[in-house]
Amino acid sequence: MTTQVKHVDEVTIRFAGDSGDGMQLTGTRFTETTAIxxxxxxxxxxYPAEIRAPAGTLGGVSAFQLMFGSKTVFTSGDAPDVLVAMNPAALKVHLKELVKGGVILANADAFSDKNLKLAGWESNPLEDDSLSSYTLYSVQMTKLVNLALAESGLAPKSIDRTKNMFALGILFWMYNRDPEPTFRWLKEKFSKAPVLAEGNITAIKAGYNYGDITRIFNTSYRVExxxxxxxxxxxxxxNEATAYGLVAAAKKAGKEIFLGSYPITPASEILHTMSKLKNFGVKTFQAxxxxxxxxxxxxxxxxxxLACTTTSGPGLALKSEAIGLALITELPLVIVNVQRGGPSTGLPTKTEQSDLLQALYGRNGDGEVPVIAASTPSDCFYAAYEASRMAVKYMTPVILLxxxxxxxxxxxxxxxSVDELDDFEISHPKAEDFSEDVKFQPYKRDEVTLARPWAIPGTxxxxxxIGGLEKVDVSGDVSYEPMNHQVMTHLRVDKVAGMTREIPQTEIFGEAKAKLLVLGWGGTFGAIHVGVDRAQQKGYSVSQIHLRWVNPLPADLGDIFKNFDEILIPELNMGQLSKIIRMNFLRDVIQLNKVQGLPFKGSEIETKIYSILDKK
Amino acid sequence: MSDKNAIKVEPVALTRKDFVPGNEVRWCPGCGDYSVLAQVQKMFPEMGIKREDFAVISGIGCSSRFPYYMDTYGFHTIHGRATAIASGVKLANPALSVWVVTGDGDGFSIGGNHMIHLLRRNIDINVLLFNNRIYGLTKGQYSPTSLPGAKTKSSPFGSIDNPFIPASVAFGAEASFIARAIDVDVKNMQDVLMESHQHKGTSFVEIYQNCVIFNDGAFADVSNKKTRPDHALFVKHGEPMVFGADQNKGIIIDGSHPKVVDIGKEYPIERILVHDKTNPLITNLLLQMTLDNHFPTPFGVLRQVDKPTYDEGLISQIDAAKEKLGEGGLEELLALGDVWEV
Incomplete structure (x- = not known):
């Protein structure tokens, strides 16, 4: 069979296998190579919350999807074009999402009677013709790596484990990828066990050559x-970008940075990343x-x-009282919440946006905490940087979602570049600024920002x-006076409301006046963008706004809303931003709520847009 | 470790007055807290630390009002968390002399978790635990150190809780410095405060403190000057464990148990057990005597050993990484990892 080279704009690949099959690693390596x-x-x-769920079961399936393309890519893809299934369970779980006619690359050796039964297949789908509407490549990966690595000196178990690298090798060939960066990475990772490095490299080469030589694959693809x-x-x-953003803020401001954190899924990687940055003076404290x-x-x-703490929803709940302390003592603090499915332990490894109301209101007493939300993985860098800058400028805790x-x-x-980052200057009061006549007052505020001075112990x-008891403005003495509490409560609320002066004019993707506005916040940006873009291409009157600051809301939002007949708010929760918008603007909105632990697909947004506008 | 990360000790021209902020102290008349405050205000100027280098951190409770009455940097925080907040203060600025003021409820009930972890980490912080065996600020409920049978507002039929001995918990949590003092016993308290300051690592000082309103006389036998000599054993490193109004009683080891004996022909002073603050067996023996009526209650420095501190560990890891990899700036940060050019 001859192989044709097909040019495509974008491809979505899903790697799926047992938790122990190394799918996250395989996906990450393909990603790095594709980015380069x-x-x-x-x-x-x-991936599942269990570290090693029983092998071969549906619950133990771990997956990694990526979409890559020759144009800007906004989401990780809707339905995969290619499914790598390392066992029957992986095929069972993910087949229903594969596009019709899509490619299945399966490890035939894992389709044993036992595994088929565990996954609920009545007969072997690789052999019974039930997959005839797909392009099926059934490859004996375990057997082939065993042949390739027979002389490697690796133990049989270790050899079996390299089958994911064999699959990776096939994909490198199929998508014309240079495996060299992964070879380098393996040599570094296994620098103390060169036999393992060589074994994995051999497995990749074997997979690559298998694709090249056997010619069973009728197509290889080129994505420009x-x-x-x-x-x-x-x-x-x-998570890495968040860590870098926090440290970058400290570096730009000339401050030392302190992270106090307790490990929690899916936020721990921020702690891991920052723990490595010791030579940048980063202090991490696993509390x-x-x-x-x-x-x-x-x-x-x-x-x-410059201080920060990182967590996920259940952890934010535990931090509530302390956020109140930072609020009343008016100390700068960045609280990062990498949201996951809730309530309670919920879905630790799955995504959701259901902590918005907790972030906004999850405390005793009145008082506003600014809330900023990142929209893409790399945007986490800028959102973390901005959260730090605003926390210090306004002397307040800031929650980053x-x-x-x-x-x-x-x-x-x-x-x-360093210069592209916003200026971040911090001034602390010094002894020489004060005298017998001009005494230092810990709650004497900046006239514009209402921030109090940040006087450092040791000065x-x-x-x-300072402390959690109500304070007299200016002097900072403890006070239970009725009118003082009224004044201080207003000051704390006004300070956060005034931060709107920092928020740039709201950007609208599409016309400033249209039938429908799709309003989102946080990690749904890419899917909403894809949906709105496709609808616009088809001539629908729809625009997109994506909020960065959820508290305070941009000052121009109310006027913008007037130019749209309807507002659609897609959220990975039961309508938390929808509540906020209704409450603040006395305006109804259409909700689109998905709570499956998975992100939106562009197509889901698109379909909803059509269902609204086609009715009109 | 670089100088900026070490507490600077040098002669300072400070007096007690420099540490009195001049506001009204609002504890109940006769509260044991007044006496502790007076001793802390007296001893701070003698420690050779500048006033601006002290940070006094507290949680919630009567004793936790303490920072408002010290003219230093101070932070009156939330219930039970003073030890965790103080940990952050010390790690952010190791040059500060950090003092935590807490109570039996704040430190061992709601804040028990943070307390034991501070002690095991051995961060160079001084903890003053005011133990009055009662909740004062919430008006008289039993605390985790209240004795069995204590009749309080929330235990009208007597407490059925088994109490902590705070110093024993500290020992179990691997504390490197454990001392005990009595609110009204000025001399021992001053000694203990000074040794606490001099110790590198977490210093845990349990202070028996009388609550005149809700638990008056809880420590009468050791507070009363007349009964104290027979009920309190003041230990000194390297000296025999002797007590009594006439200094005529001592502790010996009889088999594997301690025993109180009259010093004399049968038990000459040479046979009396000598205190060794570095020996965990001795410390444990003293702690076991605490609530046992057959023995005097031990006071003074019960344990002091040198162990690595977390704060020095953190700074030295950072220094070592900078030495090895060079100090990273913003540009190096942005360039980390596999970077490619388009």
Whole structure:
């Protein structure tokens, strides 16, 4: 059979297998290689909460999807074009999503009677013709790696484990990818066990050559480089970008940074990433619990560090009281919540946007906490940077909302230059600014921002006490006076409301006046963008706005809304932003709510747009 | 470790007055807290630390009002979290002398978790635990150190809770410094405060403190000057464990148990057990005597050992990484990882 080379604009591949099959690693390596090859891309890791669920079961299937293309890619793809199924369970779980006529690359050796039964197949789908509407490649990967690595010196178990690298090799061939970066990566990763590095490299080569020589695949694909701006790039996940954004803010401001954190899925990678950055002076403190995570950070902020804490929904709940302390003591603090499915333990490894109301209101007493949301994995960098800058400028805790999809998902990121980052200057009061006549007052506010001064312990002459009890404005003394509490409550609310002056004019994708506005926030940006874009291409009167600050809301939003007949708010929750918009603007909205632990597909947004506008 | 990360100790021209902010102290008349405050205000100027380098951190409770009455940097935080907040303060600025003021409820009930983890990490922080065996600020409920049978507002039929001995919990949590003092015993308290300051690592000081309103006389036998000599054993490192109004009683080891004996012909002073603050067996023996009526209650420095501190560990890891990889700036940060050019 001859192989034709087909040029395509974009491809979605899903790697699926047992939790122990190394699908996340295989996906990540294909992603890195594809990014270096110059395609734009987005990824979606989707793995079970159990570390090793029983082998071969449907519950133990781990998947990794990426979409890459020669144009800008906004989501990790709707339905996969290619499904790599390393066992019957993986095929069972993911087949229904594969596009009709799509490619299945299966490890035939894993389709044993036992595994077929575990996955609920009555007969072997690789042999019974039931997959005839797809392009099926059934390859004996386990057997082939065993042949290729017979002389490698690796133990049989280790050899079996390289079958994911064999599959990766086939895909490298199929998509004309250079395996060299992965070879380099393997040599580095297994620098202390060169036999393992060589074994994995051999498996990749075997897979690659299998594709090249056997010619069983009738097509290989070429996805041209994407037209992307010139510059330096690297691949980042949202969690990595968040970590870099926080540290970049500290570096730009000339501050030391302190992270107090307790491990929690899916936020732990921020702690991991920052823990590595010791030579940047980053102080990470793995606390004994979520409360100690945030309270240690509050202590560090009091002592003058740029302080942050990272968590997911259940952890944010535990931090509530301490957020109130940061609020009333008016100390800068960044609280990152990588949202996951809730309530309670919920869906630890799955994405959701259901902590918006918790972020906005999850505290005792009145008082506003600014809330900013990142929209893409690399945007986490800028959102974390901005959260830090605003926390310090306004002397307030700021909550940064990302989610599991953004946190674990990755994309190529055009690295900014140092000068491209917003200025971030911090001034602390000094002894010489004060005298017997002009005494230091810990709650004397900046006239514009209403921020109080950040006097650092160790500074001579500025000794003062702060705390969770209500304070008198200016002096900071404790006070239970009725009118004082009224004044201070207003001041705290007004301070956050005033942050709208920092929010740039709202960008509208599409016409400023149209029949429908699709309004989103956070990690749904890409899917909404794809849906709106496709509808616009078809001539529908629809525009998109994506919120970055959810509190305070942009000042121009109310006027913008007047130019749209309807507002659609797609959310991965039961309508939390919808509540906020109705409440603030006394205006009804149409909801689109998905709570399946998975991100929106562009097609879901698109379909909803049509269902609204076609009725008219 | 670089100088900026070490507490600077040098002669300072400070007096007690420099630490009195001049506001009204609002504890109940006769509260044991007044006495502790006075001793802390007296000892701070003698520690050779500048006023601006002190940070006093507290949680919630009567004793936690303490920072408002010290003219230093201070933070009155939330219930139970002072130890965690103080950890952040110290790690952000290791040059500060950090003091936590907490109570038996704040430190061992709601804040028990943070307390044990601070102690095991051995961050260089001084913890003053005011133990009055009662909840004062919430007006008289039993605390985790209230004795069995204590009749309080929430235990009208007597407490059925088994109490903590705070110093024993500290020992179990691997504390490197454990001391005990009595609110009204000025001399021992001053010694303990000074040794606490001098110790590198977490210093845990349990202070028996009388609540005149809800638990008056809880420590009468050791507070009363007349009964104290027979009920309190003040230990000093390297000295025999002697007590009694006439200094005529001592502790010996009889088999594997401690025993109180009269010093004399049968038990000459040479046979009396000598305190060794570095020996965990001795510390444990003293702790076991605490609530046992056959023995005096031990006070003074019960344990002091040198162990690595978390704060020094953190700073030295950072210093070592900078040494090895060079100090990273913003540009290096942005260039981390596999970067390619388009």
């Amino acid at each position: 090859a110059g395609n734009d891309l987005k990824t979606l890791p989707d 480089r994407a037209e992307i701006p010139k510059g330096k790039y690297k691949s980042v996940t949202g 004994e619990d979520e409360i100690a995570g945030i309270t240690s950070a509050i202590g560090a902020s009091f002592a003058g560090d 990302t989610d599991g999809y953004l946190g674990n998902g990755s994309e190529p990121w055009k690295i900014p 001579k002459g500025l000794e003062h006490r």
